[in-house]
Amino acid sequence: MVENKAQADIALIGLAVMGQNLILNMADHGFSVAAYNRTVSRLDEFLSSAAKGTSVIGARSLPELVAVLKKPRRIMFMVKAGTAVDELIQELVPLLEAGDILIDGGNSLFTDTQRRCAELGAKGLLYIGSGVSGGEEGARRGPALMPGGDARAWPYIKDIFQAIAAKASDGEPCCDWVGQGGAGHYVKMAHNGIEYGDMQIICEAYHLMRDGLGMSSEEMQQTFSRWNSGPLDSYLIGITADILAVKDADGSPLVERVLDAAGQKGTGKWTGISSLDLGVPLTLISEAVYARYLSAQKEERLRAAEVLKGPESRSEAGREGLVTDLEQALLAAKIVSYAQGFMLLREAAREYKWELDYSAIASIWRAGCIIRSVFLNKIKEAYLSNPDLLNLFMDSFFRETLEKCQPAWRRVIVAAVQRGIPVPALSSALSFYDGYRCARLPANLLQAQRDYFGAHTYERVDRPRGEFFHSDWSNKGA
Ligand code: NBP
Numbered sequence: 001m002v003e004n005k006a007q008a009d010i011a012l013i014g015l016a017v018m019g020q021n022l023i024l025n026m027a028d029h030g031f032s033v034a035a036y037n038r039t040v041s042r043l044d045e046f047l048s049s050a051a052k053g054t055s056v057i058g059a060r061s062l063p064e065l066v067a068v069l070k071k072p073r074r075i076m077f078m079v080k081a082g083t084a085v086d087e088l089i090q091e092l093v094p095l096l097e098a099g100d101i102l103i104d105g106g107n108s109l110f111t112d113t114q115r116r117c118a119e120l121g122a123k124g125l126l127y128i129g130s131g132v133s134g135g136e137e138g139a140r141r142g143p144a145l146m147p148g149g150d151a152r153a154w155p156y157i158k159d160i161f162q163a164i165a166a167k168a169s170d171g172e173p174c175c176d177w178v179g180q181g182g183a184g185h186y187v188k189m190a191h192n193g194i195e196y197g198d199m200q201i202i203c204e205a206y207h208l209m210r211d212g213l214g215m216s217s218e219e220m221q222q223t224f225s226r227w228n229s230g231p232l233d234s235y236l237i238g239i240t241a242d243i244l245a246v247k248d249a250d251g252s253p254l255v256e257r258v259l260d261a262a263g264q265k266g267t268g269k270w271t272g273i274s275s276l277d278l279g280v281p282l283t284l285i286s287e288a289v290y291a292r293y294l295s296a297q298k299e300e301r302l303r304a305a306e307v308l309k310g311p312e313s314r315s316e317a318g319r320e321g322l323v324t325d326l327e328q329a330l331l332a333a334k335i336v337s338y339a340q341g342f343m344l345l346r347e348a349a350r351e352y353k354w355e356l357d358y359s360a361i362a363s364i365w366r367a368g369c370i371i372r373s374v375f376l377n378k379i380k381e382a383y384l385s386n387p388d389l390l391n392l393f394m395d396s397f398f399r400e401t402l403e404k405c406q407p408a409w410r411r412v413i414v415a416a417v418q419r420g421i422p423v424p425a426l427s428s429a430l431s432f433y434d435g436y437r438c439a440r441l442p443a444n445l446l447q448a449q450r451d452y453f454g455a456h457t458y459e460r461v462d463r464p465r466g467e468f469f470h471s472d473w474s475n476k477g478a
Contacts, residue, residue, distance in 0.1 A: 008034035008057055010074040010160055011065050013088065014106075015042045018132065019078035020050055021139035022105070022164070027054045029163040034058075036065045038079075066095045074157060076103040078132070082112075089116065098124030101153045105132045107267055110182030110189060114352075117149050117181050126153035131178075131188020133369035134166065142166030144369035145175035146191070146361075148184025148354075166368025174368045178361070179354035186274075186348055187361055190341050193271025193285040195370045196264075197337040198236050200288035200425040205326050206240070208412070212419040213319045217244045217253035227327050231401075232334070234373030262292035271344070278347040283432050284337040287424040310420030322415055325408035329426055332405035336429035338379060339392035359383035393436065402433065448473060 012023050015037035023046075026033045034057040037043045047058045059065035066073060073096060077088055085104055092102065102125060104113065113129030120127040131146030132139065145165045147157065154177045165175035178184045209215040209223065221244035228237045248254045268289045275282035294301075342358055349356040362379035365371055382395035392398045413430055416423040435441060448471075450456040457468040 006068065006070050008032045008068045009070060010034070010076060010157075011036065011059070011069055013037070013065070013075065013077040014079035015046050016078065017136045018105070018139050020046055021136055022076070022078060022132070022143075023056055024050060024054065025140055025142070025164045026160060027051075027056055029160075031160055031163070032057065034065055034068045036060075036062065062091055063095055066092075071097075071100070072126075072156060073100040074103065074160070075101065076105050076130075078105045081106045081108045085112070085116070089120070093120070093123065093125070096125060099126065101126045101128065101156055103128040103130055103147070103153075103157065104185075105130050107131075107188065107192070107265070108185050109270060110186040113149065113182035113185045121150055126150040126156075128153050128157065129182055129185040130161075131184050131191060133188060133191055133365075133371075135370065138166065138368050142174070142368050144191075144364050144367065144372070146178050146184045146187045146364060147175070148178040148187070149181065151177065151180060166372075168363065168366040172363060172366075174364045174366060176357075176360045176364055178364075179349075179356055181352065181354070183349075183352070183354040183356065186352075186354075187345065187356070187364075189267050189270050189274070190345055190348075191365060191369060191371060192267035193282070193344075194337060194341045195236075196268035196271070196288040196292075197285045197341075197425060198234070198334065198371055200291050201284075201330055201333045201337070201429075202236060202240050203291075204416075204421075204423045204426050205330055208326065208416050208419075208421050208423065209323065211313050212315065212415065212421045213322060214314050214316050215319075215323075217255070221245050223323055227330070230327065231331055231375065232327065232373070234375065235370060236373075259298070260295055261298045262295045264289070264292050268292070274348065275344055278344065278351055280340070280344045280347050281432065281435075282340045282344055283428045284333065284340055284425050287428045291422075291424055311418060313419045313421055315419060318415075322412065325412050325415075328405035328408035329412035332402055332409045332433070333426045333429035334375065335392065335398050335402055336432055337425075338375075339398070340432065342379075342392055357383075357387075358389075359387065391436075393433075406430075406433070 009031045010026065011034040012019055013036045015035060023033045023035055032055055035043060035046065036059045040060050043058050057068055059068060079085060079088060085106065085108055102120060108129055117127040128147050128149035132143050134143040142165055145161050147161060161175045162173040165173040167173055178187050206220060209220050221241050224237055224241035224244060228241060243255050244253065246254045248257055268285065272282065272286040272289050345356055359380050362376045362383060366376045378397055382392060382397065383389055389395055393402065409430055413423060413427045447458040451458050451470055452473040455470055457470045459465055459467060460469060
């Protein structure tokens with residue numbers, strides 16, 4: 001029973017794992033939260049378990065929920081992305097009034113958020129699409145939050161969002177306004193793409209150590225732990241060390257019993273699609289998505305493994321040196337991945353007319369989220385000292401690190417290729433680096449081929465850009 005009207009600071013709809021934990025986090029920070037879930041039994045369960053003894057207010061219908069909110073109403077939802085969000089909005093809109101604020105904290109596709117923002121804006125409602133990262137634990141103890149949408153709503157949610165967000169080592173909240181329309185969800189999508197890349201390069205290092213160098217899980221566990229106190233210090237390296245330490249009932253490493261067929265929820269794919277739409281060479285993240293697809297073709301791979309031959313994969317020659325090299329290869333590939341990720345953000349900002357603050361984005365990602373790492377402090381500093389930085393490679397710290405790491409990085413790729421161990425992300429990152437620093441790529445030949453078969457024309461190196469030529473290539477260039 002709701003006795004006092006208009007007492008809640010914010011409503012949260014969707015009591016699955018993320019919603020419940022965000023509510024408890026908000027309540028911990030002194031906010032009065034009203035909770036609602038489509039399936040009411042879930043609300044009852046929540047109120048009698050995790051939320052028992054807290055100030056959380058349960059609402060059993062949307063009108064009841066709306067009635068307990070202070071104005072302007074702030075309503076956040078953590079429901080399944082896609083049609084569920086549209087259905088919920090449709091039900092809510094007739095209950096709201098101009099100036100009320102709707103916040104979608106799910107992993108919605110940014111174009112959906114752009115559309116919802118415009119449609120609801122026309123009705124006088126303020127719409128926010130916010131990236132929420134850090135999974136269940138982040139939601140409970142402090143996530144990284146990436147809100148974007150109608151900027152007029154920001155002053156009304158800023159206090160709550162910055163209070164519940166993770167805090168970086170300097171105390172800054174990992175939450176800041178990202179930009180208009182779908183900018184918040186776009187930045188979250190890019191975050192997830194980078195997460196795909198980080199995970200893939202770690203998996204490639206593990207593959208090379210396990211199958212190429214014959215290392216035991218204990219040895220790999222120690223290696224990842226050691227790396228986690230150096231420049232690779234990050235959540236994902238840390239959990240990899242934890243995973244390698246876990247034993248199955250018979251004492252053997254549990255990770256080796258896990259089926260090697262990766263799942264995905266689509267945000268990496270969206271990042272790849274967006275890079276193709278915007279013409280950004282996001283090679284590492286795209287390779288990471290494809291690597292998951294290849295892994296999922298388990299039955300086909302099993303058949304192929306019986307007939308397709310390669311070199312002997314295991315060779316322990318130079319093992320110690322290669323493990324040292326791997327750390328540098330991972331660092332270099334990580335720089336490429338983030339450089340590409342920020343290239344994508346820059347192009348998206350241009351295309352969708354967002355004013356993205358790259359330093360602030362790196363700052364948000366420093367804690368609470370899955371890609372948190374010490375490395376992000378350096379990206380934050382790079383964009384802070386030069387907001388117009390053309391590419392992370394051009395920042396002196398990253399340029400010098402790449403210079404230092406590249407001999408080791410090349411040795412790792414050679415070792416993997418010689419052993420027939422796939423390293424699509426580590427190697428495509430190196431190819432990108434070599435391509436990016438190449439003043440003359442072979443695209444001259446490509447343009448000639450296009451002109452040969454399709455009269456697509458070409459520009460000349462000895463004439464100004466914008467002048468186009470066509471030659472009769474089949475007739476010896478006449
Ligand atoms: P789910 O993505 O599993 O969604 C379940 C929730 O959506 C339930 O509360 C369900 O209500 C509700 N829902 C559905 Br399904 N259809 C609905 C509709 N038409 N109207 C109202 N509610 C509806 O929950 P989650 O894993 O907590 O994730 C929530 C959001 O946060 C998702 O967008 C997810 O991608 C994103 N996210 C998740 C994580 C994570 O680690 N899980 C991390 C970051 C972001 P019901 O109980 O009545 O079925």
